[in-house]
Amino acid sequence: MRDMRLSAESVTKTFGKTNRLAGKSTAVRAVDSASVHVEPGDFVAIVGESGSGKSTLARMLLGLIPADSGVVQLDGVPISAMNRRQRQQYRAAVQCVLQDPSGSLNPRKTVRTSLAEVIRFHGIAQGREAVEQKAIETLSLVGLKPETTYLDRYPHELSGGQRQRVLIARAIVPNPRIIIADEAVSALDVSVKSGILKLMNDLRVRLGIGYILITHDLPVVKKVADYVYVIKSGQVVEEGPTAQIFADPQHEYTKTLLAAAPDLDLVLADRFGE
Numbered sequence: 001m002r003d004m005r006l007s008a009e010s011v012t013k014t015f016g017k018t019n020r021l022a023g024k025s026t027a028v029r030a031v032d033s034a035s036v037h038v039e040p041g042d043f044v045a046i047v048g049e050s051g052s053g054k055s056t057l058a059r060m061l062l063g064l065i066p067a068d069s070g071v072v073q074l075d076g077v078p079i080s081a082m083n084r085r086q087r088q089q090y091r092a093a094v095q096c097v098l099q100d101p102s103g104s105l106n107p108r109k110t111v112r113t114s115l116a117e118v119i120r121f122h123g124i125a126q127g128r129e130a131v132e133q134k135a136i137e138t139l140s141l142v143g144l145k146p147e148t149t150y151l152d153r154y155p156h157e158l159s160g161g162q163r164q165r166v167l168i169a170r171a172i173v174p175n176p177r178i179i180i181a182d183e184a185v186s187a188l189d190v191s192v193k194s195g196i197l198k199l200m201n202d203l204r205v206r207l208g209i210g211y212i213l214i215t216h217d218l219p220v221v222k223k224v225a226d227y228v229y230v231i232k233s234g235q236v237v238e239e240g241p242t243a244q245i246f247a248d249p250q251h252e253y254t255k256t257l258l259a260a261a262p263d264l265d266l267v268l269a270d271r272f273g274e
Ligand SMILES: Nc1ncnc2c1ncn2[C@@H]1O[C@H](COP(=O)(O)OP(=O)(O)OP(=O)(O)O)[C@@H](O)[C@H]1O
Pocket: 015, 016, 017, 028, 029, 030, 048, 049, 050, 051, 052, 053, 054, 055, 056, 057
């Protein structure tokens, strides 16, 4: 599959908020003329404090909610202008991995069922054996081995890190070009987090997947991202290569975010042995 570029160009999203006590409604501009882009093989981070609009931007990039203005496009084709076939391709090419590993998998479904669902949905394989073969292949890619010992397990029979690997497995089934990971590692313990980040990076190298990592965890950003967007009140206030953002932040907000972060070098040494 040829390379694809996913971009949001000047997207804005406003939510109405009703205050029943005051008897009036106000508007919250969650995302305000924000532009970001990612290509396969990139590791892009979007950082900002809670409520800055990161998840709303992610939901627009995933086509889950429409932008009020501006466009989200894949390879120059706006989502809103896509025909059925293009939409199907987009749904396969752009995947997401969400936060809270325990809540994102259906507790009543085994790993086999949960993978078979997406394999069938995307028409990757048909027939029990072919579907199982694909499930095994995918579990191998996310490092859950021996693969067959995981097929019949329920989420509660997996550790937090293993559940996160199953979620990543579901995301890579349709051979995506881009994965949007919204706080995908935030809830995990330090050593588990490091393993998942390593897996994500392996998949980038082996499969050419590009990531948009949405997080408030700056040590993680410094460790894995190549390019950073800093978002404040829905606006991208600063962007640039990771090394530049960390060494020479220009915007006051970025300086404050970095100052509020724990000593990054110490955290990195502790977490990743650097
Ligand atoms: N469906 C919605 N209806 C009303 N307001 C919303 C909705 N979704 C988000 N908002 C508001 O939009 C703003 C941005 O929220 P968003 O969840 O995108 O921020 P965030 O940076 O992802 O925050 P967090 O890191 O806490 O998840 C917030 O003020 C939020 O309350």
